[in-house]
Structures are given as C-alpha cells and as structure tokens.
Amino acid sequence: MKIQDKLNTFIKNKGLDGLLLFGPDNQTYASGVVLPFANQYPERHSAFIQYTGGSRLFLVPGEWDQAVMDQNWVEPVRSYDENQSVPPSAFLNALQDILKEQQLTTGKLGVDAYQVDAALLEKARGLFPQIQFVEADKALAAMRMIKTDEEIALIEAAGVAADKGLIGAINHLEGAVPNPGYTVAELIERIRVHIIEHGGTGIGFLSSVQADKTSLYYLPPKGKVTSQGLFRVNYTNSQNGYWFNAARMLVVGEPTRSQVKGKQDNQILKNLAVSLLKPGTSCSSIFNEVKQTADKNSIKFLSENGAGHGLGASEIEAPFLTADDETILAKGMVICLDITTFTPSGVMIQSKDAYEITNEGSRLLSWYKNWDELYIIRGFRSTH
Amino acid sequence: MDHKIVFNKIEKALNASPYDALIITGVDNLLYFSGTSLQNLYSQKNQPIYLFWKKGSQPICICPVIWESTLREISSIMHFYPYSLSADNHQAVINNLVNLINQETAPGSTIGIDMERIDSATFRILKDWVGNRRFSPADSWIKTLRMVKTSEEVDLLKTIAARTEHGISGSSHHLSTLGGKTEKFQSEDVRVHCMEREMDTTGYHCLSLVASGEHAKKMWPIAPRFGLGRNKNINAGDIVRIEMQAVLDGYWSNLAKILIKGDYTPALKDKYQQLVQIRDFVVKSLKPGITCSQAAVAVAAEAKRQDVVLLEGTPIGHSIGVTPREAPYLVDGDDTVITKDMWFAIDIGMRLETGEIFRLKDMVWVKEDGAEIIGWYQNWNHPYITAYTF
Numbered sequence: 198m199k200i201q202d203k204l205n206t207f208i209k210n211k212g213l214d215g216l217l218l219f220g221p222d223n224q225t226y227a228s229g230v231v232l233p234f235a236n237q238y239p240e241r242h243s244a245f246i247q248y249t250g251g252s253r254l255f256l257v258p259g260e261w262d263q264a265v266m267d268q269n270w271v272e273p274v275r276s277y278d279e280n281q282s283v284p285p286s287a288f289l290n291a292l293q294d295i296l297k298e299q300q301l302t303t304g305k306l307g308v309d310a311y312q313v314d315a316a317l318l319e320k321a322r323g324l325f326p327q328i329q330f331v332e333a334d335k336a337l338a339a340m341r342m343i344k345t346d347e348e349i350a351l352i353e354a355a356g357v358a359a360d361k362g363l364i365g366a367i368n369h370l371e372g373a374v375p376n377p378g379y380t381v382a383e384l385i386e387r388i389r390v391h392i393i394e395h396g397g398t399g400i401g402f403l404s405s406v407q408a409d410k411t412s413l414y415y416l417p418p419k420g421k422v423t424s425q426g427l428f429r430v431n432y433t434n435s436q437n438g439y440w441f442n443a444a445r446m447l448v449v450g451e452p453t454r455s456q457v458k459g460k461q462d463n464q465i466l467k468n469l470a471v472s473l474l475k476p477g478t479s480c481s482s483i484f485n486e487v488k489q490t491a492d493k494n495s496i497k498f499l500s501e502n503g504a505g506h507g508l509g510a511s512e513i514e515a516p517f518l519t520a521d522d523e524t525i526l527a528k529g530m531v532i533c534l535d536i537t538t539f540t541p542s543g544v545m546i547q548s549k550d551a552y553e554i555t556n557e558g559s560r561l562l563s564w565y566k567n568w569d570e571l572y573i574i575r576g577f578r579s580t581h
Numbered sequence: 582m583d584h585k586i587v588f589n590k591i592e593k594a595l596n597a598s599p600y601d602a603l604i605i606t607g608v609d610n611l612l613y614f615s616g617t618s619l620q621n622l623y624s625q626k627n628q629p630i631y632l633f634w635k636k637g638s639q640p641i642c643i644c645p646v647i648w649e650s651t652l653r654e655i656s657s658i659m660h661f662y663p664y665s666l667s668a669d670n671h672q673a674v675i676n677n678l679v680n681l682i683n684q685e686t687a688p689g690s691t692i693g694i695d696m697e698r699i700d701s702a703t704f705r706i707l708k709d710w711v712g713n714r715r716f717s718p719a720d721s722w723i724k725t726l727r728m729v730k731t732s733e734e735v736d737l738l739k740t741i742a743a744r745t746e747h748g749i750s751g752s753s754h755h756l757s758t759l760g761g762k763t764e765k766f767q768s769e770d771v772r773v774h775c776m777e778r779e780m781d782t783t784g785y786h787c788l789s790l791v792a793s794g795e796h797a798k799k800m801w802p803i804a805p806r807f808g809l810g811r812n813k814n815i816n817a818g819d820i821v822r823i824e825m826q827a828v829l830d831g832y833w834s835n836l837a838k839i840l841i842k843g844d845y846t847p848a849l850k851d852k853y854q855q856l857v858q859i860r861d862f863v864v865k866s867l868k869p870g871i872t873c874s875q876a877a878v879a880v881a882a883e884a885k886r887q888d889v890v891l892l893e894g895t896p897i898g899h900s901i902g903v904t905p906r907e908a909p910y911l912v913d914g915d916d917t918v919i920t921k922d923m924w925f926a927i928d929i930g931m932r933l934e935t936g937e938i939f940r941l942k943d944m945v946w947v948k949e950d951g952a953e954i955i956g957w958y959q960n961w962n963h964p965y966i967t968a969y970t971f
Contacts, residue, residue: 220626231805234786236623238906239607239698259894264801278894280877282914310702311671312626315694316720318701332702382776385783390769398806402621403783415651417618418783433621437805480668501646501665513625515668522668537647 205251214304215248220312222511225438230268242288307333338515343529351439356563358397359443365391381405382418392434401433411544425450427544433512440512442533444547447572459540460571462496466536474559480522499537508533530554582737582830584616600693605632607698612903615656618831620784633681643677679710693719724908730922742944742956745834748775750958758843759970765810767791780827790824797822798936817843820937826905833905835926837942839964855889860929867952873915892930901926923947
C-alpha cells in the first residue's frame with residue numbers, strides 16, 4: 198500500500214478529519230519531500246496537511262517552496278513571508294487561512310504533539326477553539342514501522358553509500374597515518390565527501406572517537422588520528438530523507454589479542470541478535486536474550502543503550518530493541534542493530550548494521566562490506 | 582571559548598529571575614546552557630536531553646546513559662540523571678523531571694520553561710503530573726540572555742566570522758575563468774578551506790552551498806542535496822553564489838558571497854553596488870536604542886527609495902550565536918531593542934533580471950556607537966572575480 202493510502206486509512210480509522218504534521222521526519226514520510234535542515238531551525242515552522250479524502254498540502258517558509266516543488270511534489274505548496282513578523286506569527290496566519298479555506302475549523306486533527314512546541318500548539322488552539330488536536334505520535338510511529346519496498350530500497354541505498362563513504366575515506370587514510378598526521382576532522386569530512394560521491398543526498402552525525410577517549414560515545418573532531426590502537430567512527434547519512442545509522446571499529450597497526458577479543462565479544466551478541474530477527478519475535482525478547490548471553494559470557498554489554506532500533510525517515514525510530522518494547526517484528530520492518538559493548542580496557546565497541554525483516558528472517562541492507570572483524574589500517578608511505 | 586563566563590552570566594540571571602527553577606529544553610538552549618556542540622541532537626528527538634536548574638544550585642542533566650560520560654567530558658555539567666533507553670524515552674525524561682521537581686522545589690514554586698522549545702505532549706503530561714507547581718514561560722527571558730553576547734562570545738564570533746570569510750576567499754582563489762570545476766568540487770573546497778582554519782563542519786546544517794548559473798536562480802538548488810553540489814560545471818560567465826555556515830565551539834557563522842566567473846559587466850556592477858548600498862544602510866541602521874522593527878522598516882523604505890527590490894519573504898537579518906539563525910529578527914514586528922554586543926547575520930538579496938539570486942550575508946557586531954561588519958579578509962564591496970587562469 199502506498200504511504201498516501203496508508204495515511205488515508207489512518208485518518209479514517211482514527212476518526213480524524215485530517216493530519217497536521219509538524220515533525221520534519223513525519224513530513225518526509227508523508228510526502229517524500231525533504232526540507233532543508235528543518236530539524237535544525239526550531240523557529241522556522243512548516244506543516245504538512247492531509248485531509249480526509251487524500252488531498253495534501255505543504256506550508257513552508259518562502260525560502261523553501263521551490264525546494265519542495267523540485268522534489269516532484271505536484272500538489273499545493275503554500276509559503277509564508279518571514280518578513281511579516283516574528284516567528285511563528287506569519288506561519289500561524291497562513292495556517293489559519295488554509296484551514297479556513299478547507300473548512301477545517303471544526304473537527305479532529307491528528308498532530309505529532311512531540312514534534313510541535315507547546316507555545317505554537319497553544320496558539321493554534323486559541324485560533325481554532327472548535328478543532329480538537331489529537332496526539333497521534335505513537336500511532337504514526339507504529340504505522341511507520343512497516344516500510345514499503347520503496348522505503349526499504351532507500352535505506353538500503355543509504356547503507357551501501359555509508360559503507361562506500363567509509364571505505365573511500367579510509368583508503369585515503371591508509372598509508373598516511375604517522376606522518377605528517379591525519380586529522381580527525383579530515384577523516385570524517387572524507388567520509389562525508391565519499392558518501393556524497395556515491396550518491397548520498399544528506400549527511401548527519403559525523404564523529405570519530407580516538408586513542409584514550411574511546412570509552413566515550415562522542416567527541417568533537419579535534420586532534421589527529423591515532424597512530425596506534427582502536428578507534429570508532431559514528432555517522433548517519435540519508436538517501437532522499439531515509440537514514441542509515443553507522444558505527445564501525447578500526448584499528449591502526451596490528452590489533453592486540455584483547456582488542457580482537459573485544460570486537461569478537463560484540464560480534465557474538467550481534468550474531469545472536471541477527472539470528473533472532475524474524476517475524477513473530479518480540480523486540481524485548483531479542484534484547485533479553487542478548488543481555489542474558491552477555492551476562493553468561495561476561496561480556497560488558499551496555500544494556501542501558503538497548504540493542505537496536507528502527508530506521509526510516511529518522512535516524513532512530515520505533516521499534517526499539519529494549520526491555521520494555523513488546524512490538525512483534527513483522528515483515529517490512531527495518532532494524533538497525535546497535536549493540537554497545539566494552540573491551541576489558543574500556544574501549545566502547547559498536548558495529549551497526551541494518552536489516553529488513555523478511556518472511557523467513559532478515560536481510561542485511563548494509564551489505565557492501567563485511568565489518569565483522571576489526572578493520573586494520575597499516576602503512577606509513579605517503580599522504581594522499 | 583571558556584564557557585564558564587557564559588555559565589556565570591546565566592547563573593547570575595537565574596538568581597535574579599522570578600523562577601525558582603528552570604527546565605531547559607530545545608537543543609539550542611541546551612547547547613547554550615551547557616557549552617557543548619552536539620549538532621546531532623536536533624535529529625535524534627526521541628532520545629531527548631533536558632537540563633533542570635534550581636536557583637542557587639548546579640544544573641542537572643537528564644540524558645541517555647550513553648551520553649553521560651561524553652557530557653561530563655565536554656560540557657560544564659557535573660550532575661546527571663541518566664536514563665536507560667526504552668520504547669518511550671519521553672516518558673523516561675518526564676519521570677526524571679517530575680522526581681527532580683518534587684525533590685528540589687516546594688509546592689507553589691515557579692518553574693520557568695521555554696514554551697517555544699518544550700514539545701506540546703511533554704508539557705501536557707508535566708502539567709498533569711506536577712499540578713502544584715506554576716510553570717511560567719521563560720521564552721523571552723532565555724532569548725534575552727542569548728541575544729546579548731559576553732566578551733568571550735564576542736571574541737569567538739569575531740574569530741568565526743573571520744575564519745569562515747577567509748575560507749570562502751581562500752577557496753575562491755582555486756577557481757579560474759578558464760578552469761573547469763564542478764559545483765560539488767567548489768562546495769567541498771569552501772568547506773575544506775574553513776576546516777583548514779579549524780572551523781568544524783560536521784554534520785547537517787554545516788552548509789557549503791555553491792550555486793552557479795541556472796542553479797543560482799534557486800535558493801535551494803538540486804533538492805534534496807542541500808548544499809552538496811553535484812555535477813554541474815561552473816561555466817565562464819556564471820554568477821556564483823557561495824553560502825557557508827560552520828561552527829566553532831558550538832557557535833555559528835552564516836555568510837553568503839558572490840563570485841563572478843569571468844565577465845563582470847557594467848550591468849552586474851550596478852546591481853552589485855545597489856546591494857552594497859542597501860547592506861551599508863542596514864549596518865548604519867543597527868544602532869543601540871532602536872528596535873529591530875524600526876531598522877527593518879527603515880531599510881525597506883530605503884530600498885524603495887533606491888528602487889531596489891529585495892528578495893521577497895527573506896528577512897534582512899537575524900541574530901546568530903549557538904544557532905546560525907535565531908532571535909531577534911530584523912523584521913517588522915520584532916520590537917526587540919538593539920543593544921551593544923548583539924550580533925546579526927545581515928542578509929541582503931535581490932533577484933537579477935536574468936533570474937540569479939544576488940545575496941550578501943555578513944556577520945555584524947553591534948557596538949556602543951553602531952554596528953560593524955566583522956571578518957572581512959577581502960573587500961566585499963566588490964564580488965570576487967576569478968583570475969583568468971592559473
């Protein structure tokens with residue numbers, strides 16, 4: 198079923214008169230359109246509206262309307278003039294006009310209430326006292342869990358671009374580590390560039406934690422790539438608004454037994470989780486089995502971080518492989534396994550991959566390269 | 582930048598405020614209050630991070646367990662309420678907030694919240710669960726704090742403006758009239774030149790947009806590849822718009838410049854000079870004591886007097902700090918009084934008859950006697966015109 202039809206069914210089944218979506222990820226899901234860094238501008242408001250019957254509309258700042266239309270959006274786009282007043286006045290004025298035109302001044306509108314600020318929704322309630330704004334976040338998240346073939350294809354493309362991006366970057370790094378010293382900033386920028394060169398359409402999180410700081414999840418990109426030992430890269434990238442969420446472990450020079458063991462321990466848990474990814478299994482049971490196996494084998498598993506999550510129009514979304522998520526895996530879900538462990542010396546090990554849940558089990562979407570072992574960087578010949 | 586001075590400023594303001602405690606929400610506020618640069622948090626909304634700050638105490642951070650050690654390392658926060666990830670992390674945050682409110686404040690206390698940042702659902706639950714406290718909007722209070730920069734923030738923004746400007750200039754020298762180069766290549770050159778000046782360009786809205794020729798006619802060409810560039814060659818005669826946003830220690834630059842590949846015709850020169858005149862008028866208008874609205878109205882009138890049609894729908898500027906675009910806004914209706922040590926990214930654009938967008942963005946520091954553009958490596962009263970060859 199197409200997403201537009203899914204949303205129509207959603208509106209009908211929930212007894213709504215329409216959906217008013219503020220969250221950029223929900224907007225991308227509903228429309229296929231990506232807005233320019235909408236998450237990053239909390240005072241620039243946009244809305245996606247779908248009415249009963251299926252007609253749809255975008256409301257965006259004037260600077261963004263062309264970007265919407267250029268993404269094959271053929272339905273109406275309304276823009277507001279940011280010169281009109283301080284945010285969110287112009288946005289609300291335009292929204293008021295639209296809802297009046299559509300005679301949607303009464304009834305029930307589903308909203309993503311975790312993605313709209315309290316002041317804005319309060320003002321909207323004041324403008325439309327007859328409209329009941331119904332919180333639809335959880336139901337929307339549940340609907341988004343089952344992907345269409347097109348969505349899965351985009352996540353797969355993002356996963357492949359992510360691997361190609363990293364490989365391109367480390368191919369430049371190999372042979373160049375010791376002298377004059379490759380910077381962390383250059384390494385992660387090269388990941389970004391190579392993802393773009395392989396067709397990626399958006400880059401998000403970029404991080405590499407190195408040397409004696411590898412127990413940490415994140416550090417700003419300062420200093421040089423370590424000349425010896427483990428390091429981790431974490432990054433996210435998107436393909437037309439659909440995200441992959443990557444973490445990979447690398448080592449400069451010959452790995453020690455302890456480092457190899459640390460990665461193998463993580464892989465034991467990951468392999469177990471992969472074997473459990475099949476329709477009918479609950480998310481919590483996967484988490485519990487991973488945790489029990491970690492305990493049994495004395496593997497330092499950061500259980501507080503769960504064991505994975507969904508991927509889609511956002512980098513982290515439902516379902517969640519956590520102790521309390523009773524979601525039953527079903528065909529069409531996409532799970533990013535995110536198992537965090539520590540080596541005895543405290544290095545945080547992460548190795549993320551994405552899997553589509555199929556009829557029989559799962560299919561690896563980030564298949565371009567196998568990262569089950571540490572990636573070893575050797576050499577000292579030249580810079581390139 | 583040593584965040585301690587900003588931290589002390591916030592602490593002093595909180596002590597003098599009507600709030601018994603603050604709940605800090607919104608990634609930009611969190612970055613401002615904690616002195617971190619975690620640009621990824623904007624896109625990971627279902628793993629929220631909040632601060633709870635009781636008057637006279639130290640702030641307490643509610644965050645996922647995995648973030649605690651990082652935040653201890655890179656922020657000024659010392660106290661944490663970490664939560665384990667679950668199917669409903671918002672609920673985990675709310676539980677922690679409720680505990681903190683009950684432990685740290687008395688019934689009847691006033692708790693300030695930025696209503697323009699806390700999400701509607703969380704706020705509704707919080708109100709229901711802690712009905713005996715008064716939640717008071719702290720939006721304006723926080724904005725006012727953020728608008729006026731400390732001397733350390735001023736110094737940092739000067740550095741940021743200069744390095745980004747230098748990055749744009751440096752990369753421009755790698756483009757020649759006869760040489761072939763794609764927008765992607767040039768876009769990357771701009772980033773790399775900023776990185777070489779130790780700017781941080783990681784992630785999301787660290788933008789390096791290079792739009793030439795037909796692409797320069799659009800605000801966001803090749804959507805959804807925003808600011809990535811692709812295979813279009815920058816051709817002789819092209820007007821090239823370069824926009825760059827980068828970050829350093831959590832604070833942002835936001836600049837746009839024009840480059841002409843080849844022939845700078847008298848007609849183009851006239852248009853560019855119109856833009857320069859309006860830009861200069863904006864800078865002159867930004868005087869302490871007048872409101873943003875008054876400045877915006879005056880600029881609009883001046884543009885009309887000069888018969889210059891500015892880009893429709895795009896404000897002539899906004900403030901800048903821990904985000905590349907924030908309050909106050911240079912728009913009709915923003916009654917914020919301009920004061921010393923505010924910073925603005927002024928944004929003057931027009932559309933040429935041939936369709937390209939001419940756009941100049943500069944970073945401006947408001948001093949006691951008026952405003953000044955900061956960070957020019959080269960004289961942008963003229964566009965960059967490529968060397969014939971190299």
